[in-house]
Amino acid sequence: MQTRWLQFGVSVAIGAAAADATRSLGIPGGGEWIAACWIAGGVAATLGPSWLSFAGCVTGIVLATVYFVTSAGQYGGLAWLVVACEAAILGHGFLVLASVRRAIRVRTLIDARVIAGLGTAAGLVVLFVLIAQDFARNPP
Numbered sequence: 001m002q003t004r005w006l007q008f009g010v011s012v013a014i015g016a017a018a019a020d021a022t023r024s025l026g027i028p029g030g031g032e033w034i035a036a037c038w039i040a041g042g043v044a045a046t047l048g049p050s051w052l053s054f055a056g057c058v059t060g061i062v063l064a065t066v067y068f069v070t071s072a073g074q075y076g077g078l079a080w081l082v083v084a085c086e087a088a089i090l091g092h093g094f095l096v097l098a099s100v101r102r103a104i105r106v107r108t109l110i111d112a113r114v115i116a117g118l119g120t121a122a123g124l125v126v127l128f129v130l131i132a133q134d135f136a137r138n139p140p
Contacts, residue, residue, distance in 0.1 A: 007048045008056040014044045015060020015090065022086055023068055037086050041093025049098035057094070058087050088128070096121045 018040035022033040044057050065083050068074040099117030103109050 004052060007050070008052055010047060011044050011053045011056025012060040012063070014040050014047075015057035015062075016064040017060075018057070018090055019061045019064035019068070019083075019086055022082065023064075023074065027082055027085070033086075034089050037089040038093035041090035041095075042097035044090075045094040045097035045101060049094070049101055054091065054094050057090055061086050061090070088124075092121060092124050092128070095124075 018037045021036035021040070025033040025036060027033050041057065044053050047053065061083055065074075065079050069076040069079050095117055099114050099121065102117070103111065103114045106114070109115070
């Protein structure tokens with residue numbers, strides 16, 4: 001039971017670090033924040049590929065954003081859009097690395113969960129590109 005809480009705490013810290021990296025790198029910026037969030041998701045999946053771990057990351061993102069808006073003077077107008085973007089990119093990295101980790105563990109790519117995970121990740125890339133193109137044409 002203690003290891004689950006430790007895993008959750010580490011995941012919250014990873015999510016908060018991803019949010020801080022996004023704040024310091026600037027969103028939309030040059031896109032470096034995307035790599036930071038994606039890598040953070042991959043690290044979280046490597047440490048523990050579970051829903052609890054992913055929920056911890058999202059919790060960390062939300063808590064850090066609330067702190068940045070209330071205490072650090074960050075503009076709060078689009079804060080929830082930023083949280084959604086960070087969680088989506090972090091979630092994609094989490095999904096990819098969790099699927100790769102499972103493929104290594106079961107020693108095959110022909111596993112229903114591996115195929116579903118990597119297929120979903122590929123579909124999400126297409127969805128992210130379509131959403132980014134829409135934001136480029138019609139900014140919020």
